[in-house]
Amino acid sequence: MKWKFTGDIPIYLQIMEQMKEQIATGTWKPGEKLPSVRELAVQAGVNPNTMQKALAELEREGMLYSQRTAGRFVSENEEEMNRMQERLVQQQLEGFAEGMRKLGYEPREALAVFEAYCSRWEETAERRRNEYINGMQGSL
């Protein structure tokens, strides 16, 4: 697993963000047991107290839960996970909107370029799929 930190934001907030992303993208599965705080800290190259703080916060938000002796686990609460997913999507949208606003776009114009982008995106995906299928057929 990759961790990347910038210097200007508290590290525990960055850990929380990245953990959420990792949960959303399935690096950590619902119900999966997390390694110990120390192990995660060494892996990420951060202070164990900082890792502890981030995990405690994630627990408070309901992403993780701990069982007294068994350790810490990724939440299986679907509602909570959906809410997190929504928040991450919201963040992406806000980032995009903010960038377009800075470039001087109106919402309608931003939507138009994004729609164009999405249809190209779809075409590319379609072409890749076809290439893959052709490749498979070729090798058969």
Added chain:
Amino acid sequence: MSTLMECRDLYKKYGKKKALNGLSLELEGGKIIGLLGPNGSGKTTLIKILSGLLRQDGGIVRVGGNPIGIESKNIISYLPERTYFPTRMRVREAISFFQDFYQDFEVSRAEDMLNMLGIDKNMRFKEMSKGTREKVQLIMVMSRDARLYLLDEPIGGVDPAARDYILKTILGNYKEDASIIISTHLIADIENILDDIIFIREGQIVLHQMADNVRQEYGKSIDGVFREVFAC
């Protein structure tokens, strides 16, 4: 958390030059602390006083409730700026040397780390590169179960990959209630592992704060804040 180390009104002069000028500091257990300051600000002097290599001209130092002496040395593990092993010494001799000297030295821990790095215990220090020598020295220091580790420029002479290894060695090897003081001016490389930062200038503490609070307050990396505070 109880106080692990306490300095009050420390003074130290070299000739006319004041290296420590009324420095006061209190640290608790369970923290990794960055002792950060420009050259000649008093970092090494403070560390040498804590380790018992120098004596202060004035002021009080207590580590684990005791003045600097046999008791404090038993709980302090010190990594000096420069390696001190005789060049003809072999790694395994250094291990038995540490074993004789320190009751809290864990041979198996040292051996595990040496194996992981593929360092032959029969090697002599003069046969090693500077970086390898520094790694071996750090392994020895971190293989003690100390309460307070004093690491003076632990990443000074090694390449970035070795730096990562060294930081992980530090992170993976201290007990939860122990504290580590790391002195360095290579701040960007270590700032992610710090709980607290201490800025020192002209022998005095100018800032002692939680690292994440500094990031929040200034909206900058520790390195960035350092450059601002110590701008010439």
